[in-house]
Amino acid sequence: xxxxxxxxxxxxxxxxxxxxxxxxxxxxxxxxxxxxxxxxxxxxxxxxxxxxxxxxxxxxxxxxxxxxxxxxxxxxxxxxxxxxxxxxxxxxxxxxxxxxxxxxxxxxxxxxxxxxxxxxxxxxxxxxxxxxxxxxxxxxxxxxxxxxxxxxxxxxxxxxxxxxxxxxxxxxxxxxxxxxxxxxxxxxxxxxxxxxxxxx
Numbered sequence: 016x017x018x019x020x021x022x023x024x025x026x027x028x029x030x031x032x033x034x035x036x037x038x039x040x041x042x043x044x045x046x047x048x049x050x051x052x053x054x055x056x057x058x059x060x061x062x063x064x065x066x067x068x069x070x071x072x073x074x075x076x077x078x079x080x081x082x083x084x085x086x087x088x089x090x091x092x093x094x095x096x097x098x099x100x101x102x103x104x105x106x107x108x109x110x111x112x113x114x115x116x117x118x119x120x121x122x123x124x125x126x127x128x129x130x131x132x133x134x135x136x137x138x139x140x141x142x143x144x145x146x147x148x149x150x151x152x153x154x155x156x157x158x159x160x161x162x163x164x165x166x167x168x169x170x171x172x173x174x175x176x177x178x179x180x181x182x183x184x185x186x187x188x189x190x191x192x193x194x195x196x197x198x199x200x201x202x203x204x205x206x207x208x209x210x211x212x213x214x215x
Contacts, residue, residue, distance in 0.1 A: 017072035017087065017150035019059070019183040024067035026051060026058045030207045032067070036151070041177055041184040043194035046204025052187045053093065055204075056153040059185070060090035071151050089149030093156045095140030097128045105143050112142050117168050133160045141169060145176060152177070154186040158193070170197055 021034040028051025036042045046052050058065035061081050069076040071087045079087075099105060103124035106112075114121050117138040123131075131139070137160045144152070152173070158166040174197070177184050188194050194201055201212040 017074075017181075017183060018070070019088070019151045019185060020070040021059070022068045022070075024058070024065060024069060026054050026063065026065050028054055028207060029204065029209070032209055034202070034209065036183040036185055038072075038183055039177060039181040041173075041186060041198045043198035043201040044185055044187045044204070045189055045194065045201065050204040051207075052204060053155050056090060056155050056185065056187065057092075059153055060085055060088055062090070086147055087149055088151040088153065089144040089147060090153040091141055091144050091155060091157055093159060095136050095143075097136070100128055102126045102128060102131070102139060105139075106146050110146050112146055114142060116172055117142065118165055134162070134165060137161060138165065138169065141172070145172075148180070150180070150182055152182055152184045152186075154184065156187055156189070158188075166193075173197070 018038045019036040021032050024032040024034070044052055044055070054063055057063040059069055061076055061084050071084070074087065076084050097105060106124060110124070114123050119135065119138060123135070123139065137157070141157060154173070157173070158169050161169065170193070173184065176182060186197060188197070195214055200214065202209045203212055
């Protein structure tokens, strides 16, 4: 069980952030275009410049090599990246994830990246991240390219993972209805800071 904690955390767009996402909690994040949502997630994942400290549970980011940090803190970008021609090459050799939960065939691991749609890539990228069993999930518009049915599948899978693994989830979403479905509370980026929003 791991929480996500930021202390005096600063990115290019955001100043001196203090944030905690509890173990098993999902927090929605949103803001205007260019306000720094993606940069914040990338900074937490130690992919973009930042100042301050982040914790995954009791582990400080500054005390871990970047690859070890990213195994614990999984980042799902809005546009996934693939470095090998075959889907299965991006998954652990002993992958026990049920692809059918996201409307995909188990045979999808044998597909060529070049033949899959943007929606299939998005769902496969989520499964690829979850295969590493991260303790914190940083999700950047995880359902942006998906229809309603597949969006619901993704929401259900993440909710189950969060519950079973007691993972902390920070989820960027522009959809107000989705934010209320997936999250216990929200954070809006306002004037280079985070403003907490609780559901009525």
